[in-house]
Amino acid sequence: MRPLTIGVDVGGTNLLAAVVDESGQVIDQLRSPTPSSAPALEQALERTVTELSSRHDVAAVGLAVAGFVSRDRTVVRFAPHLPWREAPVARRMSERFGLPVFLEHDANAAIWGEYRFGAASGGENVVLIAIGTGIGAALLVDGRMYRGSSGVAPELGHLPVVPDGRPCACGKRGCWERYCSGTALADTAIEMLAADPSQSTVLSREASADPGSITGRRVTAAAQDGDPLAAAVLADFSRWLGLGLAMVADLFDPDLIVIAGGVAGSAPLFLDDAREVYAQSLTGDGHRQLARVRGTQLGEEAAIIGAAEVAREALASGR
Numbered sequence: 001m002r003p004l005t006i007g008v009d010v011g012g013t014n015l016l017a018a019v020v021d022e023s024g025q026v027i028d029q030l031r032s033p034t035p036s037s038a039p040a041l042e043q044a045l046e047r048t049v050t051e052l053s054s055r056h057d058v059a060a061v062g063l064a065v066a067g068f069v070s071r072d073r074t075v076v077r078f079a080p081h082l083p084w085r086e087a088p089v090a091r092r093m094s095e096r097f098g099l100p101v102f103l104e105h106d107a108n109a110a111i112w113g114e115y116r117f118g119a120a121s122g123g124e125n126v127v128l129i130a131i132g133t134g135i136g137a138a139l140l141v142d143g144r145m146y147r148g149s150s151g152v153a154p155e156l157g158h159l160p161v162v163p164d165g166r167p168c169a170c171g172k173r174g175c176w177e178r179y180c181s182g183t184a185l186a187d188t189a190i191e192m193l194a195a196d197p198s199q200s201t202v203l204s205r206e207a208s209a210d211p212g213s214i215t216g217r218r219v220t221a222a223a224q225d226g227d228p229l230a231a232a233v234l235a236d237f238s239r240w241l242g243l244g245l246a247m248v249a250d251l252f253d254p255d256l257i258v259i260a261g262g263v264a265g266s267a268p269l270f271l272d273d274a275r276e277v278y279a280q281s282l283t284g285d286g287h288r289q290l291a292r293v294r295g296t297q298l299g300e301e302a303a304i305i306g307a308a309e310v311a312r313e314a315l316a317s318g319r
Contacts, residue, residue: 002316003059006052007308008045009106009300010034010065012081012133017048018301019056020308024117026301028052038083046096053099060100060315062307063089064109066136071151073103080169102311105152106303107136108145110296113306114258115140118297123256127248127291129156130261131241134169135177139252156248157181161240176247180240182216182263189214189233201229220266238270242277249291250283260296267295 002022009016011034018029030048035041049061067079074091076084094101104112111128114120120128124143130136135157139146147153157177158170165174166187178184193199193207203222206213222230245257259267275293279285298305 002312004056005308005311005315006049006058006061007109007304007306007311008048008061008063009109009303009307010041010045010063010082011106012066012079015044015048016300016304017052018304018308019052019058020305022312024113024298024305024309026305028055029304034082036083038087041083042092042096045093049093049097049099053097058099060102060311061093061097062102062104062109062309062311063093064104064106064303064307065089066106068150068152069103069105071147071149073151076103077152100311100315102307102314104307104310105136105138106130107138108147109304109306109310110136110260110298110302111138111140111258111306112145112309113298113302113304114260114296115143116309117305118302119258119294120256123254125252125254126256126258127154127156127252127254128258128260129244129248131181131259131263132261133183134181136261137248139254141252156244159247161243161247176240176244180237180244184240185216185219185233185237185263186214188236189219189229192229192232199229201227203227203229216263220263220269223269224266234269235273238273239277241270241274243281245274245278245291245293246281246283249278253288254291255289257291257293258296259293260298260302262300264296265299271295 015032018026068077076087076089090101090103107130120126126140128138137154137156139154158175160174161176162174166178168175168178219230223234
């Protein structure tokens with residue numbers, strides 16, 4: 001039997017850690033808030049991994065990080081929502097845990113989890129689009145991870161789609177994720193209300209009482225309840241997702257695209273419409289094969305399962 005490993009999704013808000021077996025099954029897990037300083041974060045990771053390893057015989061740890069990871073997967077170069085900058089995280093945490101530690105970008109970890117055990121199983125050229133606060137992405141070419149020359153590819157969420165459009169945290173304007181993300185759902189709702197303040201819907205009344213109540217999660221919930229403003233926001237989101245999928249397909253010509261991330265849980269509200277826009281917008285429509293577009297099978301556990309499998313495979317190969 002291959003050994004048990006721990007996968008940790010090191011997010012900007014929460015740490016989600018799990019013991020994962022060779023078949024990709026989560027057998028134990030812990031969740032805790034993500035501290036804001038590097039020392040506190042590393043202490044929290046140590047506590048979490050120590051607790052799990054005291055309950056199970058684990059051989060290695062994989063850390064899925066929302067940020068730039070060096071090509072050799074030992075250093076976190078930059079993470080916008082984490083305190084690490086040019087930090088040798090693999091070495092530091094290995095010393096704390098007393099176990100081998102392997103880093104991976106969170107979207108790469110998610111696509112590897114889906115490839116080995118979920119929605120991307122059987123795919124060869126696969127793109128994963130992780131839609132949450134922003135857009136993360138990962139790419140498999142002939143079943144192998146594509147990282148780019150410095151280890152940070154592909155940053156699809158920051159491809160500009162609207163010249164001089166909405167400002168983005170990356171410093172540019174009009175990025176795809178500013179129109180197709182959980183944050184974008186809220187921004188679009190606010191813009192639609194500003195354009196027509198006379199709208200009278202549950203969502204518009206909530207916004208009038210408390211503008212801060214409009215979040216991506218609230219918009220999708222209102223759409224499920226039949227709110228017409230929320231439905232219009234989801235229609236706009238679907239269009240941007242479909243246009244983006246066509247762009248992704250023109251760039252990479254994948255056989256499969258997997259939609260993951262926090263917003264993917266609401267896929268029944270938008271994915272069919274997005275597929276239609278995608279099919280209509282693809283260059284050479286009617287003269288090429290459409291990539292299959294699937295929702296995630298592993299959900300929020302994709303990154304931890306993938307990180308644990310990365311660690312298991314690296315350990316087996318002696319890397």
